[in-house]
Amino acid sequence: MISRSRSLIPSHHKTPSLFSLFSSSSSSPTSPSYPNTNNKDSIILxxxxxxxWLTSNQATTLINSLTNPSSALTLFHLYSIRKDYNPTQPFCLSLITKLAQAQLFGPIDTLLNSLKTQQKNTFTEDFFFTLIKLYAHKAQRIDKALEILFNMPNYGSWPSPKTFNFVLNLLVNTKLYDAVFNLYASSSKLGVEIDACCLNILIKCLCKQSELNAAFKLFDEFPKLGLQRNEKTYSTLMHGLCEKGMVDEAFELLERMKSEKICVDVVVFNVLICGLRRKGEIDKAKEVLExxxxxxxxxxxxxxxxHVLYGxxxxxxxxxAKEVVEKMVxxxxxxxxxxxxxLILGYCKEGLVEEVxxxxxxxxxxGFVPRMGMWRQIVKCLVVSRDVSLSFDGILDH
Structure with missing residues (x-):
C-alpha cells in the first residue's frame, strides 16, 4: 500500500484557522440552508x-464540531464530491463515529466500499477495531462485525490477537457457538497467532455448552502449545464447574493453581464463594471470605x-446478614x-419493627428508595405491631 500522502496544498496557500473556517462561512450572504440542522451545523456544512481548499485535518476538525450527528451524512456527501476529498483514517474515524451515533450504518457501508478502491491512504488495525466495536455495540450487528474482521486483509490490514479475540468473545457472549469454532479454525487464514486469551475464550464457550470434558482437554493443551495458563484460565473453568454444582472439583483446581505458582486473585475466590452459595454451603463461603x-x-x-450476603x-x-451489611458499609x-x-421483607415477616x-x-x-410493594409490607408490619406512629416517625425522619 502507498503510504499516506502529503497535503496537496500549494506552498503559497495559507491554511485558514478553525475560526476562519466558521467565520468565512457565516459571512457569506448566499450560504445555503440545510433542513433539520441548527445554525452552527449549517455554517459548518x-x-x-x-x-x-480543505485539508483532511480541517475536514476532520469540522466534522468533530457538528452538534447533530445526523448532519455528518450531509457533510460526507458534500466532502466526497469535492476535488480535495481525502478520506484519511482520522477523518473516517470521526465520520463513522458520528454516523453510528445517528444510527446511520448504510452510509458507513458506502464509505467502506469506497475505501477498497482508493490507494491514497492506509488504515491501521485500530480503525477496524473501532469499527467492529461500533457495529457490535451500537448497531447490534454481530454478523457485520464478523464480516469486517474477515475483510480486513482486503484493506491491507491484518487483525491482531486483540481484535480477533474481541470478536471471538463477542460470539461466545451472544451464544453463537458454532461461529466461535468456525472463527477459531480461520485464525491461520487471518494471520492470527493463537494465544492464552484465545484458549480461555474457547474454554468459556465449552463451559457455557456444558462441555466440561472438552474444556478440560483444552485446558491440558496449553503446555503442548507453548502457552501458560493464567488466573483467567482457572477462574473460567472453576466457574463452569460451580455452575454444575461441582464445587469440590473447583477447589481441587485452586490447589493445582497454587502448585503452579499462579497468583490467586479475588475473581477466583469470588467464583468459589458464589459456587458455595449456590449449593447452600454458606458457612464454607463465610470461611473463604473471612x-x-x-x-x-x-x-x-x-x-x-x-455473594455471602445473598446466601x-x-x-x-x-x-x-445485618452484620455483613454493617461490615460492608x-x-x-x-x-x-x-x-x-x-432483609427488610424478612424482618417484616418476623415482625421486627426496629430492624425494619x-x-x-x-x-x-x-441512595435507594423502597418501592410500593415494599412499602405495603412495611405498613402491614407496623400495623400488626400496633406501634404505627412511633415507627413511622422513626422511618420518615430519614
Whole structure:
C-alpha cells in the first residue's frame, strides 16, 4: 500500500484557522440552508460548498464540531464530491463515529466500499477495531462485525490477537457457538497467532455448552502449545464447574493453581464463594471470605461480601446478614438494593419493627428508595405491631 500522502496544498496557500473556517462561512450572504440542522451545523456544512481548499485535518476538525450527528451524512456527501476529498483514517474515524451515533450504518457501508478502491491512504488495525466495536455495540450487528474482521486483509490490514479475540468473545457472549469454532479454525487464514486469551475464550464457550470434558482437554493443551495458563484460565473453568454444582472439583483446581505458582486473585475466590452459595454451603463461603482469602494475601471486594450476603438472606439468617451489611458499609462498600429489600421483607415477616426501621434508614443512606410493594409490607408490619406512629416517625425522619 502507498503510504499516506502529503497535503496537496500549494506552498503559497495559507491554511485558514478553525475560526476562519466558521467565520468565512457565516459571512457569506448566499450560504445555503440545510433542513433539520441548527445554525452552527449549517455554517459548518456551508464551508464544504466553498471553493477554498480543505485539508483532511480541517475536514476532520469540522466534522468533530457538528452538534447533530445526523448532519455528518450531509457533510460526507458534500466532502466526497469535492476535488480535495481525502478520506484519511482520522477523518473516517470521526465520520463513522458520528454516523453510528445517528444510527446511520448504510452510509458507513458506502464509505467502506469506497475505501477498497482508493490507494491514497492506509488504515491501521485500530480503525477496524473501532469499527467492529461500533457495529457490535451500537448497531447490534454481530454478523457485520464478523464480516469486517474477515475483510480486513482486503484493506491491507491484518487483525491482531486483540481484535480477533474481541470478536471471538463477542460470539461466545451472544451464544453463537458454532461461529466461535468456525472463527477459531480461520485464525491461520487471518494471520492470527493463537494465544492464552484465545484458549480461555474457547474454554468459556465449552463451559457455557456444558462441555466440561472438552474444556478440560483444552485446558491440558496449553503446555503442548507453548502457552501458560493464567488466573483467567482457572477462574473460567472453576466457574463452569460451580455452575454444575461441582464445587469440590473447583477447589481441587485452586490447589493445582497454587502448585503452579499462579497468583490467586479475588475473581477466583469470588467464583468459589458464589459456587458455595449456590449449593447452600454458606458457612464454607463465610470461611473463604473471612479466613481463606486473607491467608492467601487476597483482600475481599464488594462482590465477595455481596455473594455471602445473598446466601445469608436466602437462608433467612438475617442477624448474620445485618452484620455483613454493617461490615460492608464500614469498608466503604454499597450493599445492593436487593440485599436491603431481602432483609427488610424478612424482618417484616418476623415482625421486627426496629430492624425494619434500621433497614429502611440504611437503604435511604445508600441512595435507594423502597418501592410500593415494599412499602405495603412495611405498613402491614407496623400495623400488626400496633406501634404505627412511633415507627413511622422513626422511618420518615430519614
Amino acid at each position: 456551508s464551508r464544504f460548498q466553498h471553493k477554498d 479466613i481463606v482469602m486473607m491467608r492467601n494475601g487476597c483482600y475481599p471486594n464488594e462482590s465477595s461480601y455481596q 445469608l438472606i436466602e437462608l433467612k439468617r438475617f442477624c448474620e 464500614a469498608k466503604g462498600f454499597v450493599p445492593s438494593y436487593d440485599s436491603y429489600k431481602g 426501621e434500621w433497614g429502611v434508614k440504611g437503604m435511604v443512606r445508600m
